[in-house]
Structure formats: C-alpha cells, structure tokens
Amino acid sequence: MVVSVAATDSDTAQPVQYSTFFASRYVRDPLPRFRMPEQSIPREAAYQIINDELMLDGNPRLNLASFVTTWMEPECDKLIMDSVNKNYVDMDEYPVTTELQNRCVNMIAHLFNAPIKEDETAIGVGTVGSSEAIMLAGLAFKRKWQNKRKEQGKPCDKPNIVTGANVQVCWEKFARYFEVELKEVKLSEGYYVMDPVKAVEMVDENTICVAAILGSTLTGEFEDVKLLNNLLTEKNKETGWDVPIHVDAASGGFIAPFLYPELEWDFRLPLVKSINVSGHKYGLVYPGVGWVIWRSKEDLPEELIFHINYLGTDQPTFTLNFSKGSSQIIAQYYQLIRLGFEGYKNIMQNCMENTAILREGIEATGRFEILSKEAGVPLVAFSLKDSGRYTVFDISEHLRRFGWIVPAYTMPANAEHVAVLRVVIREDFSRSLAERLVSDIVKILHELDAHSAQVLKISSAIAKQQSGDDGVVTKKSVLETEREIFAYWRDQVKKKQTGIC
Structure with a gap:
C-alpha cells in the first residue's frame, strides 16, 4: 500500500509529507511489543502496522475447523457497525435493542416448540455464545436441585451432570467452575456419541440433569434425545426422582427444525427443560452470540435473576457478562426476519448438498473411512484406512500449504486410538471449494x-x-x-x- 501520509515534526510542529508510507519511521522503527510506546503515532501508521501483522492470520473462509459464521450480507455488516457502540445491557437507554432481543428469544422458542400460550412471552436470554448459555442453564439446574434437596432435608453438596465423553469443553468448564461432578459416558469405536442407555444407568439422586448434544463437535451426529427422554421418564417413575434433560443444540439447533422437522429432540419432549443454541454458528451471525431458552418460568429460579436500577429503570438481568455490544443481537434479528423459515431451510439444504459432494469426493479416493453420519450437522469427519507411515496429522499439516485449515484430532475416551480429520461445511463453502x-x-x-x-x-x-x-x-x-x-x-x-x- 503506497499513500501520502502527513505526520507532525516534533521540532517545527509542521506537517511532514511522506511520499510513501513504508518510508516513514513509524514503519521502519519497531514498536515495543509488550509495553505501551512512549509517543503517539499517526492513525494511518497504527492501522498499517496492525493490518500488516493480521495478513499472517489464516483466511476465515478457508478455516474448515470452525463452525463459526465467516460471511454475512453487506446490509447486515452495516447494521453491525452502526450499533457497535451500543451497550446491550443498558435496556433503558436502548429499549429498541432490548425489544429486538426479546423478539429473537420468542422466535427461537417457537422454533423449538416451547409450550408458550398466546398471552405469554418465552423465557430466555441472549448470551455471548453457547458457553455462557450452558453456564446459565447449568446454574439453573443446580439451584433448582439444591432447593428441592433442602426442602426434603437431604444433603445438596454433591451435584453431578451426566454427559457423553464427546461434549464440548464448556461442559467441563461449568463442572469445574461451579463444583459439579461431570459423569461421562465413554465412547467406543464406531459409536461416537452418548449412549442413552448407559447415560440413564449413571443417573442417581444427585444428578441435576442429563445433557444431550444435538450435533456432536466430533462427528456432527445428533444424539437420540427422544430415547433418552423415554428411558429417563421410566427411571424417574421407578425412583421418584425428577431428573431433567438439557439439550446442547449449539450446532444443530438451527439445522434440525429446517431439515428434520419430524425429529423430536426439543420441548416436545416433557423432560427437556432448557436448550442452548449458537447464533454465531448455523444461526448465521458473526461471533459472538448465543441463546438459552427455558421451557417455563418454573425452570429458571427467581433468585438467579438480578434487578438493577442504576442504568435508569428496574432491569432484570441473568447473564454472566454484564456490558457487551448490541451488534450481534441486532444481526441475529436481521437474519431471522431477512431469511425467514424458507431462507434458513434453503441455506441448510445447500450446506448438506455440498457436504454430500465433499463426502463422495473423499470416499472416491479409496483411502478414507467416513465416520460422520449423513443426517446431522453438515460436516465430514474421516479417518485413514491405512494408518501406516503417515497420519491424518501429516495431511492436516500439508493442507495448510494450500491455505486450508482442517483439524486433525483423536477421539475421547475410550476411542483415543481413532484419529480423524473434520471439515465443517458453512454457508460460504461452495461446491467449487469442495471439489478443490x-x-x-x-x-x-x-x-x-x-x-x-x-x-x-x-x-x-x-x-x-x-x-x-x-x-x-x-x-x-x-x-x-x-x-x-x-x-x-x-x-x-x-x-x-x-x-x-
């Protein structure tokens, strides 16, 4: 980039013109990396220095490791920039933004078949992502379980959650941060999701919930939430317990309603009390935005909701983060009304078609075994048939030469010996890119x-x-x-x- 840049000479206080930007001392002299520089520099210099370093980052469009949205329409980009200085938590100052958030909550709740009456509003909140949403849902389960145990005069110091070993790390974070035992159903070769039968066997009187995944990070597969609901219902009847289900639909929550509307995984199942979904994944919004929806008011303990008035009026809040930008909330509302049910369905169908093309191409090499299922999140997970002199990790490294970022990883316990590559298909991953x-x-x-x-x-x-x-x-x-x-x-x-x- 060659531009004319005006800087101020410290001795004469007169502008000094540089015919080329890279000849200026601001680019030629290195800035300190870990300490704030003593002197200011022109805004053009600051921009160019940072921009040059960022060129060494990977291309987000070719980052096939990530589920996160990397492209949005220009109109939405403009809405994001127009609202980037709005603090989402300030409901009194930005009531329209608050209203848009409430509309999003209700739209998503209806999408998940929440039992909402005509005169009621859905119970939910926007979050930074599914990690925060899971923390909030977990805290609600823990507090409700504790309250019930106290009423019964029983100890409430050893809560646990039952999950599959394939859960995302945010579940481990919740367990460690909030002192909840994480009981994991181990995987086995050829079966890389939680087994509902084994999960229910692990449930005890201290289980605050069973967490099912709609779209495993490892293979994209949907866990059988309906079978889990039926088995857990029987166990609750036998024991007198009331163990509920949370569905981690971070990836699949914006896929299943459009591609598999008959699949029962959501609030149609009585034991499903809360669901989280990532707006910045297949909700088609830049990071970071997530959502957590509860079945009813009774499933969110009132004592977890804080009321503040120092921003103008009484404002209820139930989030781990306080101040945060409004842009992603507004962007989510844009996508919901811009695309509608038809638009989301078309995009998800296109993603699945491109997934099929990639899957067929990889199978045609004769060198890989496909581990992902055709029904699930649009991704292809595959392992080498011959694990001889080179590995999937070697293939992953070499793909970077072409600009591709394709993760290689091993499965969790007890399938650690299985190593795979995984390609996530997003809206901006075309057929031509799949063929390339x-x-x-x-x-x-x-x-x-x-x-x-x-x-x-x-x-x-x-x-x-x-x-x-x-x-x-x-x-x-x-x-x-x-x-x-x-x-x-x-x-x-x-x-x-x-x-x-």
Whole structure:
C-alpha cells in the first residue's frame, strides 16, 4: 500500500509529507511489543502496522475447523457497525435493542416448540455464545436441585451432570467452575456419541440433569434425545426422582427444525427443560452470540435473576457478562426476519448438498473411512484406512500449504486410538471449494505416498546392512527404521513451513 501520509515534526510542529508510507519511521522503527510506546503515532501508521501483522492470520473462509459464521450480507455488516457502540445491557437507554432481543428469544422458542400460550412471552436470554448459555442453564439446574434437596432435608453438596465423553469443553468448564461432578459416558469405536442407555444407568439422586448434544463437535451426529427422554421418564417413575434433560443444540439447533422437522429432540419432549443454541454458528451471525431458552418460568429460579436500577429503570438481568455490544443481537434479528423459515431451510439444504459432494469426493479416493453420519450437522469427519507411515496429522499439516485449515484430532475416551480429520461445511463453502479441497487432498496423498516409498527403499537398505549373515535384522526392524526416517522427514517439512532453518 503506497499513500501520502502527513505526520507532525516534533521540532517545527509542521506537517511532514511522506511520499510513501513504508518510508516513514513509524514503519521502519519497531514498536515495543509488550509495553505501551512512549509517543503517539499517526492513525494511518497504527492501522498499517496492525493490518500488516493480521495478513499472517489464516483466511476465515478457508478455516474448515470452525463452525463459526465467516460471511454475512453487506446490509447486515452495516447494521453491525452502526450499533457497535451500543451497550446491550443498558435496556433503558436502548429499549429498541432490548425489544429486538426479546423478539429473537420468542422466535427461537417457537422454533423449538416451547409450550408458550398466546398471552405469554418465552423465557430466555441472549448470551455471548453457547458457553455462557450452558453456564446459565447449568446454574439453573443446580439451584433448582439444591432447593428441592433442602426442602426434603437431604444433603445438596454433591451435584453431578451426566454427559457423553464427546461434549464440548464448556461442559467441563461449568463442572469445574461451579463444583459439579461431570459423569461421562465413554465412547467406543464406531459409536461416537452418548449412549442413552448407559447415560440413564449413571443417573442417581444427585444428578441435576442429563445433557444431550444435538450435533456432536466430533462427528456432527445428533444424539437420540427422544430415547433418552423415554428411558429417563421410566427411571424417574421407578425412583421418584425428577431428573431433567438439557439439550446442547449449539450446532444443530438451527439445522434440525429446517431439515428434520419430524425429529423430536426439543420441548416436545416433557423432560427437556432448557436448550442452548449458537447464533454465531448455523444461526448465521458473526461471533459472538448465543441463546438459552427455558421451557417455563418454573425452570429458571427467581433468585438467579438480578434487578438493577442504576442504568435508569428496574432491569432484570441473568447473564454472566454484564456490558457487551448490541451488534450481534441486532444481526441475529436481521437474519431471522431477512431469511425467514424458507431462507434458513434453503441455506441448510445447500450446506448438506455440498457436504454430500465433499463426502463422495473423499470416499472416491479409496483411502478414507467416513465416520460422520449423513443426517446431522453438515460436516465430514474421516479417518485413514491405512494408518501406516503417515497420519491424518501429516495431511492436516500439508493442507495448510494450500491455505486450508482442517483439524486433525483423536477421539475421547475410550476411542483415543481413532484419529480423524473434520471439515465443517458453512454457508460460504461452495461446491467449487469442495471439489478443490478434494483435489488438494489427492495431491497430498500422492506426495506422501512418494515419500513413503523412498522411506521404504532407504530403510530396507539400512536394515539389510544391519542384518547378520543369516539375513535376520539384529538391531532395528525395517518398520522401526521407516518410522525414524519418516519422522525426520516430517520434522524437516515442518521446519520449512515455519521458516526454521
């Protein structure tokens, strides 16, 4: 970028013109990284310095690890910028923003089939994301359980939550931050979601809720909430307990109502007392915005709601964060009225079609096993059929050369030996990008195969030299030598990618 920049000479207080920005001392002289600089710099210089560093970030559109929305319409971008200076919590000063939030809560509650009467409003709140929403829902379950135990004269110091081992880390955070035991149903190879039968077996009188996931982060699969509801209903009848269900619909809450309307996972099931969803995922809003909806007022203890009046009028609040921007709330309302049910359905169908194209392309290589289900969140999770000389982690590293960010990870307990790649399909991931990704994966496989053949040739020669007269390898097996050479080669590639000589 070449521009004329006016700066002020400290001796003469006269503007000094630079014909090119990069010739200015503000760019040529490094600024301190961890201490505030002593002197001010021109706004153009501050912008250029930061912008140059940000160019080294990954491209959000090619970040296939993330469920988070990376594109919105220009009109919504403008609404966001117009409201970026509004404090969402100040209901008295910004009553229209508060009204838009309430409309969003009611729209989402109806989408989830909440039992709302015509003269009632839905019970829910906007949050920074599903993490905060889960914290709030968990606190409501904990307090309600504690109140009931106190009324019964029973101890209330050992609450627990039952989940699958595939839950997002925010559930672990809630358990640790708020002193709740997290009882996890372990996974098994080929079954990467919570087993409702095992989950109900783990429920006891101290269980404040069972958390089901509508769209597992690992494979995108929907857990069977209806079966969980039926099994837990029977157990509650047998024991006299009243253990409820929370549905973590962070990813699937804006998918299931449009693609699988007959699927019963929401407030149609009596034991589902609260649901969270991420507006910044398939709600199609930039981060960060989430929502938590309760079935009724009785499911949100009144003592958790705070009333303040120092911003103008009495304002009830139930959030972990206090001050935050209004932009994402307004953006969510824009998407809900702009797209409507038809628009969301079309977008989700398109995402699923592009998922199918990517899935077919990956299967056609003959090198991968698809672990994700066709019904669920639009993503493709796949593992290598041959876990020989290179791994999914090597493929993930090499994809970065083409700009793709594709995560590789291992499954949680007890399926840690399964390693996968996962590609999330968002609204801005087109068919052409899916085809290009498959093409790049094929290129990488050919490269890795070629290097693997070289490794085999070298290791065989080394092993032959190290064998005795009878031809038996005495020091290292061929496989061990191959692994050492291949690990060395991977290390060299990584050093080149990071600029380390």
